[in-house]
Amino acid sequence: MGPDPDDGSFWMPPQVSTVARSVDWLFNFILAISVFFFILIVVVMVVFVIKYRRREGQQAQSSPSHNTALEITWTVIPVIIVIVIFFFGFKGYLDMATPPANAYEILVEGQKWKWSFNYPNGYVDENLHVPVDRPVRLVMSSADVIHSLYVPAFRIKQDVVPGRYTKVWFEATEPGEYDLFCAEYCGTSHSDMLAHVIVHPPGEFEIWLEKASNFLETMTPVDAGRKLFQVRGCQQCHSMDGSAKTGPTMLGVFGRTENMADGGTITVDENYIRESILEPNARVVAGFEPVMPTYQGRLKDAEILAIIEYLKAPAGASQEE
Amino acid sequence: MTDATTVLTGDGQPAGPGPRDSYLNHGKGVLSWLFTLDHKRIGIMYLAVILASFFLGGVFAMFIRTELLTPGQTIMTADTYNKMFTLHGAVMIFLFIIPGIPATLGNFVLPLMLGAKDVALPRLNLASFWLWLIGASVAVASIIIGAVDTGWTFYTPYSTTTGTAVVAMTLGAFILGFSSIFTGLNFIVTIHKMRPEGMTWFRMPLFLWGIYSTAIIQVLATPVLGITLLLLIAERTLGVGIFDPALGGDPVLYQHFFWFYSHPAVYIMILPAMAIMSEVISVFSGKHIFGYRFIAWSSIAIALLSFLVWGHHMFTSGQSSLTNMIFSALTFSVAIPSAVKVFNWLATMYKGSIRLAAPMLYALSFLFLFAIGGLTGLFLGSLSTDIHLHDTYFVVAHFHYVMFGGTVIAFLAGIHYWWPKIFGRMYSERWAQVSALLIFVGFNLTFFTQFVMGSHGMPRRYYNYLERFTAYHQASTVGSFILMIGFLIMAGYLLHSLVRGERAPANPWGGATLEWETASPPPYFNFEHEMQAGDPYDLDALSWDPSIKGYVRRDPSSVLAAPRGAD
């Protein structure tokens, strides 16, 4: 649905935001100037090499070794050109930096290695859903290191920094699904920290939000837990297939006896899972680093229960959708 | 009719080729090299270790490109890949390209161009070399004990929290920084205090203007890197909290500190390269350089302006719009002197008598590749386009075009230009042409595709990538293998020339600067006489002498200083 990412131009992805057009225009303007000067330089160089190739017994012809008028000219012209480029770049940037007053605000949290998008009604999703033709403002922060939110199709990018909020805005102009990348190196799975931007046709965004927000009611606890496990970043570090990643695998975790890093063993039960979510570095399994971020304040009790149910269920338990 | 045995240089040394006593065999044994104060030997030792570093950085590059042949895992895990690109960057930048031209060609050629016996502070020069060895050893040790996975930029808070050997690598870089500072200091003093009779500032060869401007940056910018790395080490070991938001610090402050050095650093990389271009293009066009004064002033201007633009690496970091605007405007200002130099070089070729020897082939490659590199900088200096292109492969392509297509190609031009002087041997021109062609083609295939990938949104430092970028990555990898073959061939014919190359005359190319007035290779003491300098680009003062297969000065006494003490 929507423009194929392989479309767009030779250089650019499809233009799907209000600023994309001006960015691409400037890109093409600079490209034209660059191609012009590049061809000029290379052609002059090749012509000179051929025309003035050393011939036996011939010295170089005499010619002046400086020419003030020429040197000034070929200084002033580039100066004018770069001033023009600067001006357009700055103007376009100011538009990108000034969100309109009635923008729809979504909170974004980046963490290693997952985005979460917090909608105004409190619902959290792993993808960015927005209505078409409506300004959207993202207020972003990081839970750990610096990330960067980048949507090539919108031509927007903004770093996501711990300890402060950064903002970016856009207005999507065409429904469809677009890539969202993390553009600031953040560790092992930096290149897997992907999300999608889903631009809904008029009227459909509100319907989607309503339906998605009620997942705890509309889904079974196991399915809701599975969704949370995926959406809230758990599976970036905890596999469900038995392989150890940054954290222990969750395959068959419930009831398992684990050796703890500080000696001793525990049997994984509801309490240990809850503790691991809220105070992850209190008791760490041996062989793993204490690097899990806490979800204190970020998961509701009902959500923690759903996750526990999911982890209790045998592998391959019934899936909705 | 002259015969080879009677032809002399301006300094009265034999101008013809032949085996001779020189600095190479003055003093034998490893210790006579390791403890030498001779700038020529120091330059060669630097050349050996710096080219070895280029090889090491190249190995990491080949690992990167091989892994990127397919999306997902190809030959290594994500963690290993992240170390590969970090080490590629750190080794190439700190061990190879920053010391690069100044430590090797600069050390060898600078005193010779001044008609001097050595740099002003030879012991400091040796100390610089030992510091390089120590710093490089610490950096290599860090690779062995676990390597680093932060990217060569070490951004906080990732670099203060990751478990890899960050302290060891940054300590190595810190020590290497002092090597760089002392080299720059030495060159500044040498150029100020040891110019010969007749060599006013505006009669200096442009190579020296370039080395001098570079030295200014080395001396003023590198200490800031030093304190930045020290703060990073203090943060990791002691927890001083300067960059840690949990302890009241600001992670973006690190970026300001880091780029305050690292932007001027890229001019440390390109100014010596441009300096070589001025020499090579003039000599191989058989013509006086065009616009000497502009080129000289532009080098200084670039050095000074380079300190004002660091924020253009941080347009998306969250700094204010006003800050962004100021840095964007200043960034364009530093582009102008570089662009105009290219016009000056082309004008030098106009009505010249152009020889396409290996140094000139590399110079022409430089013009082509540096033009692309410089022009793509315009896209990145402009605010609205940079937002889209920042942290994508477009940036990777841009800096490889300027650092590799610019600096490395110019370095190769310089090596091929001064090789006969340094080692007294000529290399195979035919194999040099093959190598130059492979490098040119391989380079463009490797990196041009990356511009297109980048503008399509392919982020950098990505181990995994979306399917639709596969073709670009594969083309790029094929290009990198062609590049590699080109370099291997070069290593082959250059090493071969050391033992089997035709012996070189004092002045094989017809240069008018003073290093060509001493034998090839030079004697230990450089010059017999006090030299005096005229116009360094008065190429008409030289003529070809077939009996020595080299150039001779028509009026040898013109480069000798009047005897001192006479009334």
Next chain:
Amino acid sequence: MTENAHLETDGLAVDHHFENADQQYQSAKLGMWVFLATEILFFGGLFVAYSVYRLNHPEVFIFGHHFLDKSLGALNTVILICSSLTAAWAVRAAQLKQIRMLKGMLLLTMLFAFGFLGVKAVEYNSKWKHGLLWAREYHPHVDHEEASEILITKEDFETGAEEGVVEDVTALQKVGDGVLAETETVLIEEAPAAAPAAEANRSTIAPAAEGPPGLATQGTEESSEKVIEVEPANAQTFFSIYFLMTGLHGIHVLGGIGAFMWLYLSARRGYFSTGHFTRVDMVALYWHVVDLIWIYLFLLLYLIE
């Protein structure tokens, strides 16, 4: 150094690659000035960090500087200025080939430098004892034995409690270092014009904003003006900056001591009897810059108003 044939002119040894002794001296001098420029930039980074944090959080610096003893800082400043004087004197002595005077001045300079480090050791020790260290190690705590003036905990201050006040106080050391209690604390310092707090029936507790007037005016004719400062968030940043700046400076003082020792040993070997004084000149230049940097540190860290 057999490779470097020494060209002897006028009894002064000149390295072979120099034309004459003056070129050698000029080169050394320019080299040292360029090196000192690099030192300025090296420290400059820390001065920038200081400026950025102080501009954004002035309260952290105003609060933190109370814990630095101005008199010790001033003493150190005087010590270093004297050491610069003796260093300059040493240069003069070397120029005039007054070897005994030279050796004496070098020793004196080193003595002053050690004195500087000694005072810093005292200050650092006091910080360490009270947990006033850089960010991660910042754990300020009470030291009752050293109490001389009385402070009050924020809790008691806000409730205006009278009983238990004497027990729950934290202490302000006589030398001027402040100490905080374990929980949120209030530091009360006498305004410069106020009378000393040792009078028996005079409380140093300021009147509460809400709550009872407290004991402040009991038994006194004048009410002293108290400055009440609550520990701000991220107070530890001040100490991070303090230790980084004075620490780096201290390392440079140590380096300077090493250089002066080298000069002293050269003097003992008779190196200076030929009239060579360049190396004394260069080390003294370095030392003056180290002194200058300290003066700025003193102004920026100790004398914040």
